[in-house]
Amino acid sequence: xxxxxxxxxxxxxxxxxxxxxxxxxxxxxxxxxxxxxxxxxxxxxxxxxxxxxxxxxxxxxxxxxxxxxxxxxxxxxxxxxxxxxxxxxxxxxxxxxxxxxxxxxxxxxxxxxxxxxxxxxxxxxxxxxxxxxxxxxxxxxxxxxxxxxxxxxxxxxxxxxxxxxxxxxxxxxxxxxxxxxxxxxxxxxxxxxxxxxxxxxxxxxxxxxxxxxxxxxxxxxxxxxxxxxxxxxxxxxxxxxxxxxxxxxxxxxxxxxxxxxxxxxxxxxxxxxxxxxxxxxxxxxxxxxxxxxxxxx
Amino acid sequence: xxxxxxxxxxxxxxxxxxxxxxxxxxxxxxxxxxxxxxxxxxxxxxxxxxxxxxxxxxxxxxxxxxxxxxxxxxxxxxxxxxxxxxxxxxxxxxxxxxxxxxxxxxxxxxxxxxxxxxxxxxxxxxxxxxxxxxxxxxxxxxxxxxxxxxxxxxxxxxxxxxxxxxxxxxxxxxxxxxxxxxxxxxxxxxxxxxxxxxxxxxxxxxxxxxxxxxxxxxxxxxxxxxxxxxxxxx
Numbered sequence: 001x002x003x004x005x006x007x008x009x010x011x012x013x014x015x016x017x018x019x020x021x022x023x024x025x026x027x028x029x030x031x032x033x034x035x036x037x038x039x040x041x042x043x044x045x046x047x048x049x050x051x052x053x054x055x056x057x058x059x060x061x062x063x064x065x066x067x068x069x070x071x072x073x074x075x076x077x078x079x080x081x082x083x084x085x086x087x088x089x090x091x092x093x094x095x096x097x098x099x100x101x102x103x104x105x106x107x108x109x110x111x112x113x114x115x116x117x118x119x120x121x122x123x124x125x126x127x128x129x130x131x132x133x134x135x136x137x138x139x140x141x142x143x144x145x146x147x148x149x150x151x152x153x154x155x156x157x158x159x160x161x162x163x164x165x166x167x168x169x170x171x172x173x174x175x176x177x178x179x180x181x182x183x184x185x186x187x188x189x190x191x192x193x194x195x196x197x198x199x200x201x202x203x204x205x206x207x208x209x210x211x212x213x214x215x216x217x218x219x220x221x222x223x224x225x226x227x228x229x230x231x232x233x234x235x236x237x238x239x240x241x242x243x244x245x246x247x248x249x250x251x252x253x254x255x256x257x258x259x260x261x262x263x264x265x266x267x268x269x270x271x272x273x274x275x276x277x278x279x280x281x282x283x284x285x286x287x288x289x290x291x292x293x294x295x296x297x
Numbered sequence: 298x299x300x301x302x303x304x305x306x307x308x309x310x311x312x313x314x315x316x317x318x319x320x321x322x323x324x325x326x327x328x329x330x331x332x333x334x335x336x337x338x339x340x341x342x343x344x345x346x347x348x349x350x351x352x353x354x355x356x357x358x359x360x361x362x363x364x365x366x367x368x369x370x371x372x373x374x375x376x377x378x379x380x381x382x383x384x385x386x387x388x389x390x391x392x393x394x395x396x397x398x399x400x401x402x403x404x405x406x407x408x409x410x411x412x413x414x415x416x417x418x419x420x421x422x423x424x425x426x427x428x429x430x431x432x433x434x435x436x437x438x439x440x441x442x443x444x445x446x447x448x449x450x451x452x453x454x455x456x457x458x459x460x461x462x463x464x465x466x467x468x469x470x471x472x473x474x475x476x477x478x479x480x481x482x483x484x485x486x487x488x489x490x491x492x493x494x495x496x497x498x499x500x501x502x503x504x505x506x507x508x509x510x511x512x513x514x515x516x517x518x519x520x521x522x523x524x525x526x527x528x529x530x531x
Contacts, residue, residue, distance in 0.1 A: 082309050084309060102471065105307050106301065106308070106310050107308065108299045117309075122307075124470075128471050130304075131318050131499060132492065132495055135495075135499060136384075137320075138380075139320060139321065140318065140320065141304060145302060152300075153300045183298050187298060290300065293313065
């Protein structure tokens, strides 16, 4: 199974096979490719898939893909009991017909207490290009996810994150702008971004519980400023980055906080070659997590 | 916690989705005759050897007779036929030696016509995997152009297709900005790039519509492709 994740123009991949002791990683790496012509998005993804398939040469090309989160749209709406009429009303109020022609909307239930739905708008052109490319490459696509949501699946499968009452997926970003998912009792409470600025920090944007987002932001700033030795807002925190911002990752990891774990699949999965895994450089593989949904690790 | 999977249909999602897109090609293993089983103990006398020869000859006669009487018709799935046509549309985009000229999806067969400047290109083509599926084909030459016409078995006589459905599907499909779509009372016509035609055909297949219509795909001299769709007569 080939798991591919996109972060900007970088495409990280991890190939694994089932074994008696769980998934066994046979290849991992990354390729770079800029999108040259947005009108030819199908050809762009074709070239990426074809190149990675040929590098891995894995017999039947079965894969999963996780898209960069900048390619999709997020919003929330109140829809107690997943009421479709409420969702439609929300979409009518917030989106115009031109947008609806090019975007498919997916609605996911957030915490039952909030009664909110997280809406993810996925471009039809990208979805269609994957279907066409799977046909051209005679392949199977087992899952199509997005950014930090794929990493969250990985945290559950690789590190059994869901055994905690609450946990945080923390993606360190460029210029101290981070992305976070806060899950409590198995439900998404908040998806938000913070800016770790000096002694204060601020929430850039958030979907879901704003109080929880503010509280987590303060918690992170306290840890950053060495006024706290443990995250108090979540039982466990899983940290990763995809864009090479290792300085901040190393900073937080060096603090040796008792409830902070690097979200690196290679720290859990076995590999075929007896290689020394670089714990920081391979962190972008965190977003290949959707490949492991439902798999015993 | 939910695990997004955008292969699923849009709308309210379950926590997990097992949806996938599968286009894995059936691997055709070359038919290799199994070597005759070696007796465990070396055959010492001529009598025993003759007994084995006689047994082998009877097996061969039985298999040959069964083959003559049964003469099975080629079995090709609709997905495989559609994949073949989609492949040819793609190959026509970048291969000079082989070009898809036309494909007609009729009620009981799909006729695909391919052209080539060199006869050898067509001969190599027919020697490939397409021949292994026992697909009848005809090679001919007309106006200095070589043609091969293949007839794939097809079950395209399903009812229930309407032009309204095709219209709705066209609004759902994302096309390039090089397309023109025309609706008449009985026909749906789409002219555009190869990717436009492929996207629409795959959408039709995904929605279980492809066998409910009579379709024709033409490769125009301009390099564009032209798809004409008609609802099957009730």
